[in-house]
Amino acid sequence: MCLGVPLKLIEVDGETGIVEMGGVRRRVNLSLVEGVEAGKYVIVHAGFAITVMDEKEAEETLKLLNEMIGTSEE
Amino acid sequence: MDLSILKKERAVIALIEKLKEKLKYIKRTLNIMEVCGTHTMTAYRSGLGKVMREMGINLISGPGCPVCVTSDRTISTAAYLVKNYSNLILATFGDMARVPTSEGPLMKVVPAENSEVKVVYSTEEVLKLARANPEKEVVFLAAGFETTIPSIAYLVKKAKEENLKNISLISAMKLVPPPLKVILDAKEIALDGFIYPGHVSVIIGSKPYRFIAEDYGIPGAITGFEPVDLIMGVMSIVEQISDGRAEVDIVYKRAVKPDGNPVARKLMEEVFHVGDAEWRGFGVIPESGMYPEKEFMAEERFSIGEFEVWENRGCRCAEVVRGVAEPEECPLFGKVCTPESPMGACMVSVEGVCLIHYKYGREVPFEAS
Numbered sequence: 473m474c475l476g477v478p479l480k481l482i483e484v485d486g487e488t489g490i491v492e493m494g495g496v497r498r499r500v501n502l503s504l505v506e507g508v509e510a511g512k513y514v515i516v517h518a519g520f521a522i523t524v525m526d527e528k529e530a531e532e533t534l535k536l537l538n539e540m541i542g543t544s545e546e
Numbered sequence: 547m548d549l550s551i552l553k554k555e556r557a558v559i560a561l562i563e564k565l566k567e568k569l570k571y572i573k574r575t576l577n578i579m580e581v582c583g584t585h586t587m588t589a590y591r592s593g594l595g596k597v598m599r600e601m602g603i604n605l606i607s608g609p610g611c612p613v614c615v616t617s618d619r620t621i622s623t624a625a626y627l628v629k630n631y632s633n634l635i636l637a638t639f640g641d642m643a644r645v646p647t648s649e650g651p652l653m654k655v656v657p658a659e660n661s662e663v664k665v666v667y668s669t670e671e672v673l674k675l676a677r678a679n680p681e682k683e684v685v686f687l688a689a690g691f692e693t694t695i696p697s698i699a700y701l702v703k704k705a706k707e708e709n710l711k712n713i714s715l716i717s718a719m720k721l722v723p724p725p726l727k728v729i730l731d732a733k734e735i736a737l738d739g740f741i742y743p744g745h746v747s748v749i750i751g752s753k754p755y756r757f758i759a760e761d762y763g764i765p766g767a768i769t770g771f772e773p774v775d776l777i778m779g780v781m782s783i784v785e786q787i788s789d790g791r792a793e794v795d796i797v798y799k800r801a802v803k804p805d806g807n808p809v810a811r812k813l814m815e816e817v818f819h820v821g822d823a824e825w826r827g828f829g830v831i832p833e834s835g836m837y838p839e840k841e842f843m844a845e846e847r848f849s850i851g852e853f854e855v856w857e858n859r860g861c862r863c864a865e866v867v868r869g870v871a872e873p874e875e876c877p878l879f880g881k882v883c884t885p886e887s888p889m890g891a892c893m894v895s896v897e898g899v900c901l902i903h904y905k906y907g908r909e910v911p912f913e914a915s
Contacts, residue, residue, distance in 0.1 A: 475584055475896070476693065476745045476771075478549070478801075501670060504696050504810040513547070515748065515801055518639075518690075519668025520697040523748045523807055527547060530800035537551050537774060540560040 476517040481510050552772045561777040568784045575602045582610035582743035583897020590906035592773040609725045609867045612689050613641045613895035616718045617824040619855050624687045625649035626853050632659040637672045638687040640665045641895040648856030669701035676713045685844045689718035693745040696810035699817040714844040717837045722746050723754045724834035734870050739783035740766035744798045751806030752794040759792040770798035827864035863890035866899050873900040
């Protein structure tokens with residue numbers, strides 16, 4: 473059961489937070505993660521945030537993919 | 547942060563080209579087991595499974611579908627309770643309610659008086675049910691791997707804190723690494739690599755898979771779920787093979803840390819203990835399930851009588867979850883067994899290999915309802 477989606481946290485309210493998915497706002501439980509703030513991306517599974525996305529690593533991955541596309545178009 | 551490139555076809559094409567280059571030095575077909583049902587879905591929905599096969603890489607589906615590997619006995623226990631006990635709410639995740647058993651699927655069972663089967667999407671809903679219905683017993687058919695287990699642990703912890711006496715679990719919680727060892731020792735298939743489940747690994751990190759690299763010498767990659775992630779995972783395995791290395795490589799770096807999520811793990815370990823579990827397709831695997839204390843176990847709280855545990859003759863789900871058979875090799879697939887009339891768990895669950903093959907693997911374009 474790996475179904476999980478990265479979603480942006482709009483609000484943090486103690487143990488829970490609000491994310492937006494497809495224009496709909498949903499509440500997620502934040503008990504399993506630490507150091508969350510509004511603006512960060514969390515991976516949500518069955519109503520719970522299971523981790524905060526590492527933006528530095530995400531940027532690295534995006535950079536790598538962009539470079540690759542750039543190279544293949546030469 | 548613009549994540550859209552993860553879904554761009556150009557990125558997929560560029561990565562496939564890169565993978566082709568790396569495969570030049572590999573002169574044999576590779577068998578790579580992708581453990582998680584969601585990876586099967588990525589491979590089939592995007593057509594990558596077919597593309598890879600043409601490149602000499604066989605992606606073999608593994609046991610990563612928690613509904614598929616839940617035993618008939620476990621689901622029948624849930625059915626028994628809701629049929630025979632009044633004032634009982636049987637809470638379950640959606641797919642589990644549709645798996646055929648000797649008692650019929652849970653959603654079709656006729657409940658006892660004032661009892662019902664309730665589909666939930668989160669364990670918080672189970673808490674809400676218990677608080678709102680103090681005169682009823684809420685039994686949760688607790689299924690899932692390490693991705694889900696922490697949220698079930700949260701449920702039990704909260705129940706204790708709020709002194710909710712009307713919650714109990716039928717545990718179908720399972721751990722991913724143990725069946726992988728069974729598959730390796732059984733030697734029914736020769737494997738060259740593993741695509742490890744991305745979100746299970748968010749919780750457990752990379753350590754639990756190390757034995758596969760160190761004791762069996764098989765490379766693996768912890769992989770995310772976009773098509774680009776899957777190709778990068780396969781690429782890591784191919785690189786490891788070329789270099790003669792066997793490691794647990796975290797490719798899904800934006801989500802997985804080597805130590806996983808310690809907060810979630812601490813909660814799991816605080817509330818549950820590891821025990822033997824019965825898996826569809828594997829029989830009993832030692833130390834492969836998680837259980838609450840007796841006071842939260844439905845099997846201890848309720849007296850459970852005799853019931854028939856059903857064996858569906860012809861259904862090859864048990865072999866499919868072990869990676870030994872493809873759905874297309876099952877005599878029931880696509881004929882008697884379809885998403886509308888499933889004969890086994892593998893056709894019911896969104897992560898079931900049979901359902902995925904049926905929806906995305908057919909030559910004729912088809913829209914599943």
